[in-house]
Each structure stands twice: as C-alpha cells, then as structure tokens.
Amino acid sequence: MTGWRAMLQPHRLFLMALFAGLVIWCALSLRWDWLPEYGPLALQGLWRTIWILAVTTILGFALAVPLGLAQAIGPWYLSAPARAFCTVIRGTPLLLQIWLLYYGLGSLFPQFPWIRGSELWPYLRQAWPYAVLALTLSYAGYEGEVMRGAFASVNKGQLEAARAFGMPRLTMFRRIWLPQAIRNVLPTLGGETILQLKATPLVATITVIEIYSVSSRVRSDTFIVYEPLLLLALVYMIIAGIIALAFKKIEDRVPDRPRQR
Amino acid sequence: MTAQARQTNAPAPADMAILVEDLHKSFGALEVLKGVSLSARKGDVVAIIGGSGSGKSTLLRCINFLETPTSGRITVAGEEIAMRRDGSPADRRQIERIRTRLGMVFQAFNLWTHRTLLENVIEVPVHVLKTPRAEAIARARILLERVGLADKADTFPAFLSGGQQQRAAIARALAVDPSAMLFDEPTSALDPELVGEVLTVIRDLAAEGRTMLLVTHEMKFAREVASHVVYLFEGQIEEQGPPDQLFGAPQSARLKQFLQTVG
Numbered sequence: 193m194t195g196w197r198a199m200l201q202p203h204r205l206f207l208m209a210l211f212a213g214l215v216i217w218c219a220l221s222l223r224w225d226w227l228p229e230y231g232p233l234a235l236q237g238l239w240r241t242i243w244i245l246a247v248t249t250i251l252g253f254a255l256a257v258p259l260g261l262a263q264a265i266g267p268w269y270l271s272a273p274a275r276a277f278c279t280v281i282r283g284t285p286l287l288l289q290i291w292l293l294y295y296g297l298g299s300l301f302p303q304f305p306w307i308r309g310s311e312l313w314p315y316l317r318q319a320w321p322y323a324v325l326a327l328t329l330s331y332a333g334y335e336g337e338v339m340r341g342a343f344a345s346v347n348k349g350q351l352e353a354a355r356a357f358g359m360p361r362l363t364m365f366r367r368i369w370l371p372q373a374i375r376n377v378l379p380t381l382g383g384e385t386i387l388q389l390k391a392t393p394l395v396a397t398i399t400v401i402e403i404y405s406v407s408s409r410v411r412s413d414t415f416i417v418y419e420p421l422l423l424l425a426l427v428y429m430i431i432a433g434i435i436a437l438a439f440k441k442i443e444d445r446v447p448d449r450p451r452q453r
Numbered sequence: 454m455t456a457q458a459r460q461t462n463a464p465a466p467a468d469m470a471i472l473v474e475d476l477h478k479s480f481g482a483l484e485v486l487k488g489v490s491l492s493a494r495k496g497d498v499v500a501i502i503g504g505s506g507s508g509k510s511t512l513l514r515c516i517n518f519l520e521t522p523t524s525g526r527i528t529v530a531g532e533e534i535a536m537r538r539d540g541s542p543a544d545r546r547q548i549e550r551i552r553t554r555l556g557m558v559f560q561a562f563n564l565w566t567h568r569t570l571l572e573n574v575i576e577v578p579v580h581v582l583k584t585p586r587a588e589a590i591a592r593a594r595i596l597l598e599r600v601g602l603a604d605k606a607d608t609f610p611a612f613l614s615g616g617q618q619q620r621a622a623i624a625r626a627l628a629v630d631p632s633a634m635l636f637d638e639p640t641s642a643l644d645p646e647l648v649g650e651v652l653t654v655i656r657d658l659a660a661e662g663r664t665m666l667l668v669t670h671e672m673k674f675a676r677e678v679a680s681h682v683v684y685l686f687e688g689q690i691e692e693q694g695p696p697d698q699l700f701g702a703p704q705s706a707r708l709k710q711f712l713q714t715v716g
Binding site: 347349350352353354355356357358359360363367368371372375446447 | 519549552553555556557561565566576581609611612625629
C-alpha cells in the first residue's frame with residue numbers, strides 16, 4: 193500500500209517516464225534485426241554463463257570452507273599452505289590464472305600418452321574444464337579469506353554453549369559454527385558472487401562460448417557494435433539482480449538482529 | 454595401583470549428584486582454585502558466592518570441563534571423570550556424555566542466534582541425544598510454557614529482552630532433563646527490572662527439587678533458595694554452611710566484610 197503510494201511521487205514518475213522513453217527509443221531506433229538469427233546462440237551462451245557461474249561458486253565455496261577453517265584454527269602445516277594459496281590467488285589477475293591453466297596444463301597434458309589414452313581425455317582437450325577450474329580456484333581463494341574471518345567472528349559464547357551441552361565437535365561445526373559463520377558473511381558472499389558473474393567473460397579468451405563471446409561474435413559477423421553490448425549489459429544486470437535478491441531472501445530468513453525500518 | 458590412588462574417606466553416597474574433591478586450577482602462574490572440595494546431593498541447591506576473581510565461575514566451569522582443571526577429582530551422578538595427569542580429560546566421549554547431564558545457564562545467555570527459541574530448545578535433544586523430533590518438540594513447548602515463553606516459540610533470540618532470553622536458556626538447559634543444573638551468574642547481565650522474572654523461574658526449579666549449583670551475586674536470593682552456601686575467597690572455601698547460619702551469623706572476618714559491601 194504505502195509502497196505503491198511512494199512510487200507515485202512526482203520525481204519518481206518523471207524518472208520512470210524517462211526510463212520508459214529510453215527503452216522505447218532503444219527498441220525503435222536501434223537495429224535488432226540480428227536477434228532472430230543469433231537468438232538461439234545467445235540462449236546457449238546465457239545457459240553456459242549461468243551454469244559456469246553456479247558450478248564454480250558452489251565448488252569454490254566448498255573449497256573455501258576448509259581453506260577458511262584451516263587458516264582460522266588449523267595447525268601451521270594446514271594454515272600456511274591455505275594462506276599461501278589464498279594470497280597467490282588474490283594477488284594475481286584471474287586472466288593470468290585462466291591462461292596459465294589452459295595454455296600451461298592444457299599443453300602439458302597431450303605430451304603424456306597415458307593422459308591422452310585416459311577416459312578423461314575427451315574432456316581435457318576441451319576448453320571448459322580449464323575455465324571451470326580457474327574460476328573455481330579463484331572463488332575459493334577469495335572466499336577462503338572471507339570464511340577465515342567468518343569462522344573467527346562467530347560468538348565464542350554460542351560455541352561454548354554447544355560444548356557445555358555435550359555436542360560432539362562435528363555436530364557443533366555443522367549445526368552451530370558453520371551456519372553462524374555463513375550467516376555473518378552472507379552480504380559479502382552475495383557481493384562476491386556478483387563479482388564472480390562479472391569475471392565469467394574472461395573465459396571467452398580461451399574459446400568458451402558464453403554470453404559475452406556471443407556478443408563479440410555478433411559484432412564481428414555483422415559490424416553491429418552497440419546493440420549486442422547493450423543487451424549484454426541488460427542480461428548481466430538481470431542476473432546480478434537475481435543473485436542480490438536471492439541472497440537478500442536468505443538473509444531475511446535468519447534475522448540475527450531486529451530489522452530496521 | 455597405590456593406596457593413595459583413592460583418598461576419599463568414604464565411597465560417594467548413591468544420591469550424590471556432584472562431588473568435587475581437592476580441585477586445583479591454574480591459568481599459567483596464576484592459581485585460581487587452590488584445592489576446593491564441594492558436594493551436592495540430589496535436590497540440593499548450592500549457592501556459590503564470593504568477590505570477583507574469587508574463582509567461583511571457574512569452579513563451576515571446571516565441573517563440566519569448560520575449563521580443564523589442573524588437578525583434582527570430579528564425580529557427576531556417580532561417574533568419576535577420567536583425567537590425565539595434567540588434568541585434561543582422558544576420554545572425550547565421557548566428557549560429552551556427562552555434559553549432556555548438566556544443564557548449564559550462562560551469564561550472557563548464549564542462545565544460538567540463528568535458531569528460533571523452539572529450535573534452540575530441541576537442538577540438543579534432537580541432535581545430541583537423538584530424541585525423536587516430534588517428542589522433543591512436544592517437550593520443548595511444555596518447557597517454554599513453563600518459563601512463560603509459549604507465544605515466543607518461533608521468535609529469534611535477537612527479538613527478545615535479556616530476561617526472556619535467559620528464561621529460554623533455562624528451558625534449553627531443562628530440555629536435556631539434567632541431573633544437575635549449573636547457573637553461572639544468570640542475572641548479572643540483566644537490567645535490574647528483568648532480574649525478578651528469571652529468579653522466579655529458578656526459584657520454581659529449586660522448589661521442585663532440582664539439583665542446582667548457582668554462582669550468584671544476588672545475596673537475598675541465595676539466602677532464600679539455597680540449601681547450602683559456599684563462600685569462596687581467593688580460590689579457597691573460606692566458609693560454608695546453611696544459608697541462615699552463613700548470612701545470619703558469619704564466622705570469618707572476610708565473609709563479614711564481603712556481606713557488608715554487597716549487602
């Protein structure tokens with residue numbers, strides 16, 4: 193109710209009209225005749241972007257948890273390698289990591305006959321496994337650092353309560369420590385996932401056809417420059433919006449403090 | 454086995470809930486507990502009083518091994534906790550089992566903030582004691598009702614007052630059906646007007662014969678509910694006895710002075 197009324201204030205109406213005008217102008221006076229031809233390819237690219245994002249964030253986070261834990265409470269022989277890994281990943285450009293894996297590992301593998309003869313070879317000669325590996329390690333590196341802080345930030349009293357009630361260590365980790373740690377850094381994780389989305393175009397440089405490379409393809413085929421890029425920007429904004437919304441929903445489900453209105 | 458392995462004069466009576474013998478605890482060079490012995494039979498309410506730094510919280514936290522004693526013997530519900538030479542627990546499983554029999558209530562409540570009150574209360578029964586979920590929920594609702602929080606079952610701790618949180622924490626401790634309850638200054642973090650509601654709940658528990666160890670600064674309350682009061686001074690028991698004797702006719706000069714400053 194009040195939400196709708198707030199929308200009807202004059203300055204908001206003006207901005208909305210301006211935006212609608214912009215969209216209509218884009219639709220009418222720009223060239224979209226390439227869309228039918230490239231639509232199916234664009235959808236494929238979009239799908240690839242989405243699954244690469246989903247797979248690499250999930251796998252990356254699964255790696256980030258032990259990386260963070262090792263740094264937070266691990267003995268030196270676990271925490272030192274974990275810290276080194278996070279430092280190297282965070283200290284070097286992702287593009288470099290992708291290329292090192294693809295051109296480095298990718299050109300090393302064929303020299304070994306037993307790799308060429310293995311079941312995995314049909315996958316290893318494609319580009320996407322290297323893209324997924326690089327993006328996964330990158331996300332793990334950044335989130336490993338985030339989770340280190342997250343584990344350290346969990347209220348000690350709550351862990352003590354778990355101990356005082358005889359909770360075994362693994363149960364305590366699963367039921368109390370990990371959920372609280374994740375809860376504490378959900379806003380950060382949401383932002384990092386959006387950053388990860390915006391890192392995916394880099395895999396276009398190793399011939400993985402995702403949504404960004406489709407727009408490049410349109411440009412080089414048809415010499416239409418702006419329209420594919422505009423549409424691309426819109427697509428990324430929509431995905432980023434969905435990610436932000438999803439994280440907001442999860443945050444609201446577990447309120448750790450009364451929400452401010 | 455030497456004759457010195459067991460020094461107790463008599464075997465622990467069957468109705469002994471908690472037995473602490475010659476407990477020492479040092480933090481580095483600082484000796485906080487200097488040989489404390491204490492016992493609570495079933496149904497006893499033992500109040501532990503003393504100035505800050507007297508070791509009363511440490512004593513309580515040693516009983517369920519939240520702090521590792523330096524030496525001594527601790528027996529809970531007839532089971533002696535196996536300790537290594539340095540006081541560390543020899544058997545983690547045993548510690549965990551014994552802890553589930555001791556419902557602890559903390560000064561800072563320590564409810565799990567990512568779970569609702571109901572989830573807090575069923576957490577240990579379901580995930581540690583493996584009680585069927587439906588049964589645990591039914592019991593938790595009764596306990597929340599008892600502490601006056603039936604309508605807050607689905608609320609997160611952050612939305613409650615300190616008094617409400619502490620009452621929920623008491624329900625959580627009751628949910629394991631403890632053989633003894635450990636209260637670590639349960640009202641010290643509360644606003645004065647919220648202290649009463651928590652004390653009322655504790656008073657009811659005492660009246661129904663719950664075994665309790667209670668570290669507290671509320672002298673009037675200790676005198677009212679305790680069956681036995683222990684005054685701790687610099688890591689040793691300075692004086693102990695029934696509340697009327699201890700508060701009414703204190704023997705030691707230190708206790709007299711302590712009661713004057715807090716009373």
